[in-house]
Amino acid sequence: MTTTTALHTANEFIARHIGPRAEDEHAMLATLGFDDLEALSASVIPESIKGSSVLGLSDGQSEAEALAAIKAIAGRNKLFKTHIGQGYYNTHTPAPILRNLLENPAWYTAYTPYQPEISQGRLEALLNFQTLISDLTGLPIANASLLDEATAAAEAMTFCKRLSKNKGSQQFFASAHCHPQTLDVLRTRAEPLSIEVVVADEREVSDFSVFFGALLQYPASNGDVFDYRELVERFHAGNALVAVAADLLALTLLQAPGEFGADVAIGSAQRFGVPLGFGGPHAAYFSTRDAFKRDMPGRLVGVSIDRHGKSALRLAMQTREQHIRREKATSNICTAQVLLANIASMYAVYHGPAGLQQIARRTHQLTAILAAGLKAMGVNVLPVHFFDTLTLATGSATGEVHINARAAEINLREIDNDHLGISLDETSRQADVEALWALFSGAQPSFQALADATSSNLPASLLRQSAILEHPVFNRYHSETELMRYLRRLADKDLALDRTMIPLGSCTMKLNAASEMIPVTWAEFGNLHPFAPAEQSQGYQALTDELEAMLCAATGYDAVSLQPNAGSQGEYAGLLAIRAYHQSRGEERRDICLIPSSAHGTNPATAHMAGMRVVVTACDARGNVDIEDLRAKAEQHRDQLAALMITYPSTHGVFEEGIRDICAIVHDNGGQVYIDGANMNAMVGLCAPGQFGGDVSHLNLHKTFCIPHGGGGPGVGPIGVKAHLAAFLPGHANMQRKEGAVCAAPFGSASILPITWMYIRMMGGAGLKRASQLAILNANYIARRLEEHYPVLYSGSNGLVAHECILDLRPLKDSSGISVDDVAKRLIDFGFHAPTMSFPVAGTLMIEPTESEAKEELDRFCDAMICIREEIRAVENGSLDKLDNPLKNAPHTAAELVGDWTHPYSREQAVYPLPSLIQSKYWPPVGRVDNVFGDRNLVCACPSIEAYQEA
Template sequence: MTIQLATTSPTTAFADRHIGARPDDLQTMLARVGRTSLDDLADAAVPADIRQRTPLDLPAALSEQEALERLRAFANRNTTAVQMIGQGYYDTHTPPVIQRNVLESPGWYTAYTPYQPEISQGRLEALLNFQTMVADLTGLPVANASLLDEATAVVEAVLLMRRANKARGNGAIVVDADTLPQTLAVVLARAEALGFAVRVADLTEGLPEGEITGVVLQQPGTSGRVADHAAVIAEAKERGAMVTVAADLLALTLITPPGEQGADIAVGSSQRFGVPLFFGGPHAAYMAVRSGLERNLPGRLVGVSRDATGRAAYRLALQTREQHIRREKATSNICTAQALLAVVAGMYAVHHGPEGLKAIAGRVHDRARTLATVLRGAGHELGTEQFFDTLTVGVPGRAGQVVRAAEARGVNLRHVDADHVGISCDETTTEQHLVLVAEAFGVTDAAAAVAAGPRGLQLDAGLRRTTEFLTHPVFSAHRSETQMLRYLRRLENRDLALDRTMIPLGSCTMKLNATAEMAAMSWPEFASIHPLAPAHQTTGWRELIADLSGRLQEITGYAAVSLQPNAGSQGELAGLLAIRGYHRSRGEEQRTVCLIPASAHGTNAASAVLAGMKVVVVKTAADGTIDHADLDAKIEAHREQLAAIMITYPSTHGVYDADVRLVCDAVHGAGGQVYIDGANLNALVGLAQPGRFGGDVSHLNLHKTFCIPHGGGGPGVGPVAVAAHLAPFLPGDATGAEADGADGAAGAPISATMFGSAGVLPISWAYIAMMGGDGLTRATQTALLTANYVATALNEHYPVLYTGNNGLVAHECILDLRALTARTKVTAEDVAKRLIDFGFHAPTLSFPVAGTLMVEPTESEDLAEIDRFITAMTVIRAEIEQVARGELSAEDSPLRHAPHTAEVVAASDWDRRYPREQGAFPVPELRQDKYFPPVGRIDGAAGDRNLVCSCPAPEAFEN
């Protein structure tokens, strides 16, 4: 056979570095799968009726240096300023030891979600630090491992109150009028979709009449007011309502925490704990709850259990694992987290300790108090006497003038209305900044007035915190930078991330996050921009966002893109809400049924419910495709109520279903819309465009296909791309700063800021710009090749469950272990844990089919690493065969005892029925470069029975 490579034009040096396989390797792999070229493989695998026949019309690929120069040009068109706008976003000092060794370290940012806990102990400990910090500061016993942003966290709290308060489930949600505007906008949008009542009221005057399910308070309020909420919380409890307080964590070092005032739930943002402004995100929100609400807690929850030797070990606990299974009954979306930013915030607390946080909060309050004294002395009226960091100042008819005067001095203030200006102090505020603000208000001899300002806490005694916090030793043990550096390194070394090994996860593409793509994220011209800064100060951000949106439109074949959704789960919701808005605009409010194939991501069903839709499941045929008889029956049964179908393409089974156009046509024929989940877009870029083969809307995962790293479970970006008729229903702006959303859209806001997790968008822009159209297409083709190479090599050992055209898979393959398990009792989980002994992260376990492993090698892995994985799987298959032959039972095999820690294999006694060397070094190459997991196999059930979700005492780790 003569092997010819693709006939596409030469790509840039960057594309050659992004794609792992060298030309000779490509020849080897193509020969193994029986194809002559990458083009030949794509033609054979992708159905002809959806195949893209014209190249992507993208600008010529840039070199790394050219891309960085372009990014620098974007950055230079932004204006850096002293940000005193506040409203939930504050400038902060990221400790350099954390910036360099967490935020910018591939050992942290290339890690995957810690579903395999034995190889995730480092980031699990870091997230447990975060949970402990939140629980301590809020005065509530259980906190989760982060949510997306404050506005959506409040929504999650509202939904939790409605679920948990069954006795008052039909009552209204009462939201304090002093709540952050963007939070209120997002709550109102979700309430409209789900059909429950929200009442906005000034709660300084007490609760309104009528039945109430829950109450939302803000502490401090958007006005800056710090209030004693004990009375209104008590009144709410007397009336059977639950209470959520959205609280500022830094303020809680000085003021009474929500839990001590009787609140059920506390939510908020940890952004000001060392996480840059990032033009609005990514930032880690938090949620803490009282005892009894643990199983209702959304998102992820890190807990403590034991490994096989009895050593304390961390794992994701409780409902974290259940959300995919519960589908439309899910209480939240498991993709809703910001792990990397939670790690930064938690480490900020470790770095400063309780005394340091109090000192920072005290300085912030001193600055605000000084400014209050100076402005009051100049005759200005303040909106509140009790405040932490924020002032609302009366300037009748002069607000615009004052804001402009401050901007001329390099300071951004908040234009509340024509008569009021808002000012927020933060960790970076200096006395000189106060002088500039005072001058903008017209204060004479401002420098002298500021210098004479008061010091010390000025809060009523009843508002002051009296309880200790952060008493665990971890928050006092790392005071020197040497200690902090070594702690961060120790945790990083306990994990397996992409900088150490291939992560062959199906459904969650884990590929190169190039250093050049990551470089611009920390530049101050990007990172220090407030999301509510004047538009003329953010020209560079807006140009980059518009350019990235245009490139994504070309790649997907859609007419418009919104980058607001800050996770794939939010992108799903945004797409479904756009469909809902479209139907309602046509007077078809009855269209609320969403068809979802049984094989779909569990997140799809949860998103459909949150969009106010009714889920109807469509059966899957034996070959993994949609059961057309059942589809036709469901369409006919719900023809007048059909809103949409949600499909994943290529399918969740890793196959290009040949019938996708038929499915789209059938749904369109009944008046429905087609949502194509873009989770598997890495198999389509340059080969097929969902907007041109039947899709009306897709969400994309920039943290998969477009190289934003997973960060141990977030950040993510889930843009929503739509056909022209849905463009008016893309997300609008929750802050009110934009007249309209993207391209004039004014749909329901999805997250707190217009551009969501803007801070990581330069990563995807750089990837697309450096790859160019040809490079992106070749990457997709290579991803298909690596998956088919693995499938071909392993099929004789583990049958590939589903294939498509010409017996080929798409970018991932499902290895079926069910027959082996029935014969030997060796499970897919045993194989996943045994792979750790070879230094590999496991493939996706038991999804979408129980008892299977789903493998996605990606285009970034070189042939040697792929062959190393194939070797590991082949050796494991031989160990399974030992069990099958009766030489060992499953319980006595290295598979069931995996993974093997250094402590176990180095112990003086070895009583196992296989050699010590087989346990530790199953292949010779491991004798020099070996990863030993810090703990053995973890007992998940024990962790759920004895739930511990904050830092345990050090003695717990003594064996």
């Protein structure tokens, strides 16, 4: 007899997401001395904060059910032909890039390339990106991407402030011809730093000496191509630095900013094959003069050598990273847009210089034909010189044209009651031009006749004379076969989650399920312009409304903003909300931010950017916040106290029992509590920051909520707030609250929000709670298995850790000379990415296995760590040489193995330290990379043609 229950679709996803099977779970619990997960949770979570935070979330759905539900949501988006422009353009993602990169877990599940030996593939792709940007902008050094064009402009502003000779100036000039969303983000970023953004027409500036820097748009947002050469000279004469926001496709035909004197070039690489995605994620770029390279924000890929003298890549000048410099950091950026930068770089590799210029010329030619036809019909076309965008003075006919456009399912740019804009792109065709003509009254001209008669509308004096993309990488892989193999060759060099556990503490490298990823590349989500009319984005509105409600249920907060497009931006938005709250109450004096010494480095950097002064509070010997020191400093600064920034569970991997007292102390002294959500993977379903004292938290959707890391980005860092802060969430010109934007698009990296929606919908409340419990179980299992070999540095009062544990390797350095670096590199020989090194404590490894790893993988990692400890013991007792041993020489390459072997240990010990590796061996492409050589001999673009040929 068939039961009713059997007729329902089974939800197997929870078991698919969580690694350990039932029998494994029982075995691990027995190792720890617990009968079940509830007993373990009860021992780990402090009594004072227990309580479900997922009440109201439905039961999880099966993968098929969830995909059907989100397909229905996606279907509510209407895909009109879009000519809005304003920094966002339709583009073709080449199919081999879509299939072999964007949809390939070897690329999207990789982590930031901090371990260069196992990241050579994506580092090469990023070096290609840097070369692409440097070539097109005419500036010698470019970083490996930023978050979006608007935030890159904000970084350029503070960059100019640091380096300008006008030290007394607080004024930054921003052209009125910049994209509006860029100006909005500039204003947000400037206000806490007491910078005045002066927006005006650059042609009307009379005194250039009052500014420390300037931002120009090239081509202008309204389409004009201005000759900025003389203007740049005038700004320089006034001791101001000049940044230019430039369109990359236009730069294939126009003179490069660096060639007409710009100090900085910034912009978006979106139109190089990256879908619109309702605003993101997209890779921004930042390039500058060589003299300024050490002040440039973001990450920088450089060329170095490995220990064999072979060329190798690495992240250069890593001491600029915010976790080192803290409140002295030049930026709080901790997330790039690596996956999107790699798409853009491969778009350039695939098309090559001739292909890119052909796309640009065709786009411009269609725009010129469109303009000629409109003029023939009596329409007032304003730009004299343009690339792909026209502004039309349509006067009283403006409304009628927009009505006609909507009826024809066409979107034009809404400028004001008397003007509208039209942008073309690589997807535009003759039929699109003719459809645009049809929106206006009058007889349509002949397309072919105008095509025969129309010439370029680019200014002859600004046509590009310099060559672009001459390096062989941009001139070889133009067939699909070649590109497919190139992408495979790069991916084979790297370790990502598709090969092995990545046990990075605080970074939560968990499963990015295929069913979560599928909707990302649906046209209904990917092809929508972020400024499309609201009635066309009802699917996204439903998605974001539901996701905000889900995140409120998971955190205990009352409202959520999805706009911040990185964890760093979420931190920033959270502190801005606190700052605005105090100002609304007439308490502008509150500018002190208390930060524990163990905090993640972005915290003090963010506080500085938000205009706050940082006061560091102490931690005790067990890694907890020293409550009495916190109390003393809160009381000392009670009249100026703005906020406390605290990570929970702590950065040391412990649930601090005094968290409610900590929050109460801050509140009693007039401050607000910001709880960093980096470690939410230990809390969802078990306790909620919005219920035990938090006023605001940012959430890393690219950690706890399953958006993949993408090799170092994308990320999403929304913030949750209590009701009294809801009015101060980030705004946007396209939202009800018009001010306070922290990034260019209203919903940030909107196109990857379906990943988190799918994860929460499939897991449901019970599944999310179980995931947290298994994350805690897996971490404690590893800690228990390894504690007799390596001291576990911190634990709670019951001897248990949260979702991560820290192994102390400092005693081994003293007894054997083996460093944490040596252990990290030796793990590569075992096929593992190293855990987080030397954070938050120098000389330690922080391990977070997540709930997605099976017991077999946990044991494989533990076996590797135990084997390494035996090798260290052999060094300690003299069985292995102190300097010439498998740890000091790790990782070992295949080339070294087949060469002359001079080491006192065997080849087998070097590359097959455990028998299990014989069946599945990862071969690192390079030996240990020389960081010092790379920084002393800084090369951050593809090697010269001569060097390439010599190699």
